[in-house]
Amino acid sequence: MSTSHAAHPDRLLPVDPGTRSIARRLLAHVEDLPVISPHGHLDPAMFVHDEPFADPTTLLITPDHYVTRVLHSAGVDLADLGVGGSDADKQAAWRIFVHHWPMFAGTASGYWLEQEFEHVFDINPDRLATDDADELYAELSEVIARPDFRPRALAEAFGLEVLATTDDPLDDLAHHRTLAEDPEFSPRVLPTFRPDAYTKMYNVGFAENVEKLIDTAGDGQTGYGGYLQALRNRRRYFIDHGATSADHGTHNADAHPLDDAEAQRILDKGRAGTATRAEALAFEANMTYRFAEMSRDDHLVMTLHPGVHRNHSASAFKRFGADTGHDIPFSLDYTTGLQPLLSDFGENPDFHFVLFTMDETVFSRELAPLAGYYPSVYLGAPWWFIDEIDAMNRYRSATTGAAGFSRYSGFIDDTRAYCSIPARHNTSRRVDAAYLARLVGEHRLSEDRAAEIIVDLIDSSPRRVFKL
Structure with missing residues (x-):
C-alpha cells in the first residue's frame, strides 16, 4: 500500500479536525460523480484511433x-x-x-x-x-x-461523461461524428466553435483564413456580409454536430460594435494586411459583440477568455509556435468593455455568457458584481495560472458574497494533458468541500444545504450553464 502524501484521504481538506470531518462528508457526495469537462483542448482523433500513447x-x-x-x-x-x-x-x-x-x-x-x-x-x-x-x-x-x-479505456476509468474539444470553424468534425455514431463509446465528445483565427487580423494568416471562410460558407456573398454569414453557417454546422458552446480568446474585454460601413473598411484593410493595431482591436471588439448577437439567435453558450498577452516571447513563438507556455496575463477593464454587449443581451436568460479571467483582482471588483446582476453572466472557473489550490480558495471567497454559488460555470480543466483530467477535477471537488465545510462550521450554512450546493457546483452547474 502506498505511503505517499498524494494518497492521503484528507488531502486539501481543512487542518482543523471538526471542519475536516464536515468536509469529508461533503466530499463523499461528489467524489465519485462523473467528470463533466465542457472546455478543453484534447484531439478527438485519439478516441477514434484509440492507439497506445x-x-x-x-x-x-x-x-x-x-x-x-x-x-x-x-x-x-x-x-x-x-x-x-x-x-x-x-x-x-x-x-x-x-x-x-x-x-x-x-x-x-x-x-x-x-x-x-x-x-x-x-x-x-x-x-x-x-x-x-x-x-x-x-x-x-x-x-x-x-x-x-488506451484513450478509450482511460475515459471509462476517469468517469468521463462529457468532453468538449476546441475546434476550428472550418473543421469537418468527422471525428466527432464518428464518436457520436459509435455505440461502444459512451462519453459525449462535443466540438466547440473557436473562431479566433478568423477575427484576429493582427495574427499571421488572417487574410488567407478569411478568404477560405467566405469562399467555403459565405453563400456566395462577399465582403463583411459574406464574412458574417459564413460564421453563422459554420456555427449552425457545429450545432448540428453536437456543439453547445462557442469559445473566444480575445485580447481584451472590449465589445463595442461598429456600424457595417466601418467594419467593412477595417476588414478590407485587414485582408490587405494594412490594418493598424488599433483598427484590429476595434474589429475584434466588434466581433465580440456580433458573436453575442449570434449566440442570442442560435443559443450557443458564449465563453470569453480575455486578458492574455499571447505568445509573449517573440523568440519562442518563432521557434515553437503558439500555445507553448508563454502566454502571460495582464489587467483589463471588464465592466466598461462589456457594457454595450451586456446592455443589449445581458438580461436575456437564454443567452449564456461565461466570463473567465487570469487577473484574480477582478473577481470581487468586477466579475462577481456583473454575474450578481445580469441573468446571462456566469463566473468561469479560475483559469490557467490561477487554477491552483490557494487561488481557487481565494476565488470562492472573492465571488460568493456578491454572486452566490448559482452563477458558477462548473469546473473547467482547459487541458491538453489527458491524464491530468481526473486530478484536476478531484482537486476542484476537494477545494469546494473544504470551503463549504468552513461555512457550515461558522454556522453560515446547514450541512444539508452545503451538500446540495456541492452537488450543484460539481455536476448540475456545468450541465445547466453549458446547456448539456
Missing part, C-alpha cells in the same frame, strides 16, 4: 505548458522537451524533468502530477525524488503499453 514524455511533459514553463524558467531549452514538434530525445527529456522535479514543489502542476502518478499510474510520486529516472521511464512505458491504458 507513444511514450511517457509525449504523454506527460511535451503537451503540458504548465510543466514545460516551469522547466524553461530553470533555463531548459523547450526544444529539449519536444515542444512545438521539435525533435527531442524522449528519454533525455524525461531525465531533465526528473532532475528538476524539486522545482515543482508547491506548484499546481506539481500537485496534479503527483496525483496522476499515484492514482492513474499507481506509482508512488515520492520516487521522483529518489529513484533512477530511466527506471521510472521504463516502468511508465510498460504501464502505457497496456490495453487498459
Whole structure:
C-alpha cells in the first residue's frame, strides 16, 4: 500500500479536525460523480484511433505548458522537451524533468502530477525524488503499453461523461461524428466553435483564413456580409454536430460594435494586411459583440477568455509556435468593455455568457458584481495560472458574497494533458468541500444545504450553464 502524501484521504481538506470531518462528508457526495469537462483542448482523433500513447514524455511533459514553463524558467531549452514538434530525445527529456522535479514543489502542476502518478499510474510520486529516472521511464512505458491504458479505456476509468474539444470553424468534425455514431463509446465528445483565427487580423494568416471562410460558407456573398454569414453557417454546422458552446480568446474585454460601413473598411484593410493595431482591436471588439448577437439567435453558450498577452516571447513563438507556455496575463477593464454587449443581451436568460479571467483582482471588483446582476453572466472557473489550490480558495471567497454559488460555470480543466483530467477535477471537488465545510462550521450554512450546493457546483452547474 502506498505511503505517499498524494494518497492521503484528507488531502486539501481543512487542518482543523471538526471542519475536516464536515468536509469529508461533503466530499463523499461528489467524489465519485462523473467528470463533466465542457472546455478543453484534447484531439478527438485519439478516441477514434484509440492507439497506445507513444511514450511517457509525449504523454506527460511535451503537451503540458504548465510543466514545460516551469522547466524553461530553470533555463531548459523547450526544444529539449519536444515542444512545438521539435525533435527531442524522449528519454533525455524525461531525465531533465526528473532532475528538476524539486522545482515543482508547491506548484499546481506539481500537485496534479503527483496525483496522476499515484492514482492513474499507481506509482508512488515520492520516487521522483529518489529513484533512477530511466527506471521510472521504463516502468511508465510498460504501464502505457497496456490495453487498459488506451484513450478509450482511460475515459471509462476517469468517469468521463462529457468532453468538449476546441475546434476550428472550418473543421469537418468527422471525428466527432464518428464518436457520436459509435455505440461502444459512451462519453459525449462535443466540438466547440473557436473562431479566433478568423477575427484576429493582427495574427499571421488572417487574410488567407478569411478568404477560405467566405469562399467555403459565405453563400456566395462577399465582403463583411459574406464574412458574417459564413460564421453563422459554420456555427449552425457545429450545432448540428453536437456543439453547445462557442469559445473566444480575445485580447481584451472590449465589445463595442461598429456600424457595417466601418467594419467593412477595417476588414478590407485587414485582408490587405494594412490594418493598424488599433483598427484590429476595434474589429475584434466588434466581433465580440456580433458573436453575442449570434449566440442570442442560435443559443450557443458564449465563453470569453480575455486578458492574455499571447505568445509573449517573440523568440519562442518563432521557434515553437503558439500555445507553448508563454502566454502571460495582464489587467483589463471588464465592466466598461462589456457594457454595450451586456446592455443589449445581458438580461436575456437564454443567452449564456461565461466570463473567465487570469487577473484574480477582478473577481470581487468586477466579475462577481456583473454575474450578481445580469441573468446571462456566469463566473468561469479560475483559469490557467490561477487554477491552483490557494487561488481557487481565494476565488470562492472573492465571488460568493456578491454572486452566490448559482452563477458558477462548473469546473473547467482547459487541458491538453489527458491524464491530468481526473486530478484536476478531484482537486476542484476537494477545494469546494473544504470551503463549504468552513461555512457550515461558522454556522453560515446547514450541512444539508452545503451538500446540495456541492452537488450543484460539481455536476448540475456545468450541465445547466453549458446547456448539456
